[in-house]
Amino acid sequence: MKINKVLNNNVVVTTNQHGQEIVVMGKGLAFQKKVGQRIDEDKIEKNFVLQDTGTSEKLNQLLQDTSDKYLDIASEIYEYARSILPYKLNDYLYIALTDHISFAITRMKEGIQLKNTLLFEIRKYYKKEFDIGLHSLDIIEEYTGIRMNEDEAASIALHLINSQLSGENMEMAVQVTDVVNKVLNIVKYHYKTEIDENSINYERFLTHLRFFTVRFLREEHIEETIDEFFYEQVQSKYHQAYKCTEKIATFLEKNFNWVLTKDDMVYLTIHIHRVTYRQRKTN
Known part of the structure; x- marks a missing residue:
């Protein structure tokens, strides 16, 4: 690897084997080095690809102005x-x-x-x-x-x-947090109970909600995989949780124009049942 640009003593711009412009970082990586000289690859601690010219210019300015x-x-x-x-x-x-x-x-x-x-x-x-x-x-x-x-x-x-969230902007992280918070509130109000936030099922539910929300924000569509019989079984067996899921579906469609699939309904119902069942049983 040869240096294309020195940003500071620890950061340089170079090109990888695929011809992509990348930033490489490491303590003293560019100390007393000039454009065209080779990089000591043993000193490289991290690197990432510069996706566009705007990113390159912003990075250049940031690192030159930052201690x-x-x-x-x-x-x-x-x-x-x-x-x-x-x-x-x-x-x-x-x-x-x-x-x-x-x-x-x-x-x-x-x-x-x-x-x-x-x-x-x-x-x-x-x-x-x-x-x-x-x-x-x-x-x-x-x-x-x-x-x-x-x-x-x-x-x-x-x-x-x-x-x-794989490089999405900060606005998406805020949106995900907001939607997750509102969905959890619907669950708590529906069951008129608090949720055990230390349970494994709660962690699983949170993870599911986060990526479920990201999928909708990215407008990623998935094919239906749930057959009608299984859908009806879940609807019948977890009747209370399904009712809660219906409230969530209504809220999401009304506020975000998100229409839940049967797959979404089934997985949300199962997670809601799991996260509330033990607590309801104890109560």
Whole structure:
């Protein structure tokens, strides 16, 4: 690999074996290096493909205007998150975190603190990501001496959630959180009970809701696989859960113009039954 552009001592732009322009990062990777020289590939810690010219220009500006300290903070948060989370993180997360942390610290120094309106939902529905956000506050304080509040932990968690959604924009992460919150509220009001948020079934239900929502937001259509007999069996056996699913279907169609398939109805019904059955039995 040869250097096409030096962004700073730790980051260069090069070309991979497929002819794609990529960013590669590593401690001291470009120290005393010039365009055209070879990269020490043993020093490469992470890399990602530049999808378009706009991304390349934004990245170039960000890294030239950002202290290496913020790159180091983002790198430590990225590696910590990668060691904790069960899903693969999008490589662009490293840049998104650097940008967010740099801007957040600048705001803090100017005495500006922004409220995260999704703090409650993120803390409740994305516990792993929020815990990583809290740990990130410790990392930031260690490097800068500045202690941020839980709103910033939630904002970092949103970047992790966004990365889980395979590079979608932050607006989608917010939409997913909002829809999941409203669907869960429908379930709680229907059964007039709280849900055990520590149960495995609750975690499964959350995961299903997140990706169910992403599919609709991306307008991804799937073929029906549920036959009529099985659909009627589920409808009959889990009558109460099916009634709840009907309420969810009505809400989604009215507010988002999402029409649920029989597959969607069946899987939602089964998850709702599982997440409420044990608690209703105990009560």
